[in-house]
Amino acid sequence: MGKLVVQADRMENEENPTGLRFGAPAYERIAQDLRNRVSSGELTEGRMLPGRRALAVEYKVSLPTIERAVANLVSDGVLRTDLRRGTFVGQVAKTSSTTPQKIAALGIMAPLRIPATAHDMTHNGTYAMVGAFERAISRSGNRTTFFNLWRDAPEGEDRLSAAEGYEALVAQGVSVVVAANALRQADMGPIRRIAASGGVPLVIVNEEKVSPPLFVVHYDHADAAHQAANHLLDGGCRSLLYFSARVSSWGEQRWEGVRRAVSEAGLPRENVLDATNREAVETDAPIHDATQGGLAHARRLFAGNANLLAGGGVGVIAANDQMAWGFIEAAAERGMKMARDYLIVGFDDMPESRDLGLTSMRPPLENLGEEAATLALQAIQGPSSARRISLHSELVARNSSRFVMPVLVGTR
Template structure:
């Protein structure tokens, strides 16, 4: 089996283009050279190159070789590079792939080409993307900002680099505090409110809300939980807001340790239901409950955000919110097109897309 399958080769070449590895009219390596470097076959590399040419990122001259296509012009009557870069948590993540599809559908209508990129919630990777986007001369960037208290200055410098280079920016899924960059997200407060009310109506008063960071989306979901308690005339115990921080937002490498911490807290804090801020935290909670031999929903109820990802991965039917990532992607791309066409007045600073509730089988009445 190839060490570098076709999709990975394609994304890596795209990333290297974005980072400005081949500038000016410099020719890219031959397919044979790429094949040797990637320890793959020439045919596999050819497939990746041909798709990048079809997407408009590269162009091929049968005599001279393969080059970056710098002659893209949008079809809307203005001179642009015709390129928009989008950075998401993970291209292989179903939800984010859906958001990219929404972005691409809008860009296609306006004659723009999408350069998709996965930052894996790494500030180093995001920095490489931003610098590559500037070097490439893209017209706009859609990204999900990384919240890092230890590098707030570095974060701000990246966005200032984009704006000072004349590149329009729209945030997707979350936003930075004290920022005037427009963003698109889902109705986090309303969604969390509805899930919490469902639990309260089943008699739950000790609902443990678990999150792993202070990003805007998770804080909005916490606000929805608290609002549901307030409207129900029930005091919310601050101990029920459980923040177990992780080094990275995608904490795959920390998963086992995180599950252990969750198990310890569940033993310590009395609760009849758990509300997890996202699907990865929900998976850690399920793992912790299995360790503790606690059954869902007989012993404890569970609700989560991004239930669709969790349910597809674990083949479960957890009650939770499914965010409209396709609609969010389309909305972010539409906002970006408005910015590029001087139609800022059509935009709103924070556009909210409605989410849906998946009624699963993980809520039971309090005994």
């Protein structure tokens, strides 16, 4: 396609063709210039725009300025984005170039405990997602309305349901509702009915077990565990143990990823053990209790099988970092050290894991928030574009996933 050439006098000449006041922010002038070119037919429906960096060079502005201008046009439906293919001119009715842009209010609900402890991954992870979402929406020129399912619950109740949070945000006039780490099992039915009602669009963040017409962005727990398992197998482990102090939906997905890796490696089924505590079920209890839960569960495992790690070559995949810490402590009580007697990988990449040398799977928390913002802006355009985005974790390798070779005294 031809280049979008921006002439200096096009943006600032006396006729001011953008229809904006002189001195308006650059992103507003660029957005209006592109809007005018779409309205005039110069940029036709379905045409792909150059990449963000190319636009930044041609408009002689920074990349964030271009991103904000494009996000505004995506919000208005002037442009549409395909994360794999690029940005395209959408279906837009031709309007006067002087029509002011409508600022949309996007609602987001989440369960945030205030105050939270340093180890509360539910709070910290959700906080990171919500923050990334808010920053992305702000860059688009729109605004957010936040609703805390914990703080706004009536006295005596643990928290509001996702359906109650949705209704509260809709009552405040938002154009779309985003649920970040907000769904419990009891929420699934009501949320599906809300989505099917055709009301204010709903975007679900970090929950896989939902289906269209919802907009969903999540990270693939099974893929993360599959990566962790392959990393341990590549590191010399001959058998794997999946360790979790309680049953959870995400834990079951991770267990499936571990089993798949073992199967693909051609190892016998007996070389992988599910050491999940099936008597404990996931609740809304603060997740910082997971360390003590992991310690207690590991102690029970060792008490029932003193040879759990016998023979060496065992790789442990803990459901999260806190449970891994508990396992490491219980193993140390029996004289076993990580990287010497066994390898171990956790999830969530908590700050303390760096000090312990624990290899961990880092979740794409901020990416979840940013992609949720993209979906939310698209959702305003209508339910026909409902979609699902799956993100992947990143393995952060440290000492816990590498066997330390013994030093032979007297050799050179």
